[in-house]
Amino acid sequence: MEETNQPPPVPSEPPAETPPPPPTPTTFSFPEDKFRHGRILRFFPQSGYGFVKDAQGQDTYFHVDEIRFVGEKRDRSYVNEGAPGGFDVGITSRGTRVTQLKIY
Numbered sequence: 001m002e003e004t005n006q007p008p009p010v011p012s013e014p015p016a017e018t019p020p021p022p023p024t025p026t027t028f029s030f031p032e033d034k035f036r037h038g039r040i041l042r043f044f045p046q047s048g049y050g051f052v053k054d055a056q057g058q059d060t061y062f063h064v065d066e067i068r069f070v071g072e073k074r075d076r077s078y079v080n081e082g083a084p085g086g087f088d089v090g091i092t093s094r095g096t097r098v099t100q101l102k103i104y
Contacts, residue, residue, distance in 0.1 A: 038054035
């Protein structure tokens with residue numbers, strides 16, 4: 001048997017994994033109702049207040065003790081940052097406030 005002076009084969013490296021694509025933002029289709037539509041921008045559960053941001057980018061203050069919950073999710077436990085919702089506003093001596101809130 002003839003011996004060759006060839007180097008042993010080098011194991012090939014596995015192909016580099018491509019990173020997964022970034023997640024697409026979840027879109028939400030608001031139902032047809034007469035509420036202004038937006039999302040809960042900030043919520044501070046210890047204090048019970050927060051802000052909603054409507055489609056035009058306007059922030060409106062709310063406090064869970066001052067609003068009336070409507071719809072299927074009529075509980076403050078559904079109020080979370082980023083939750084889609086419909087709301088009515090009213091003008092008080094302290095400015096514009098949310099008076100009704102419907103979490104979708």
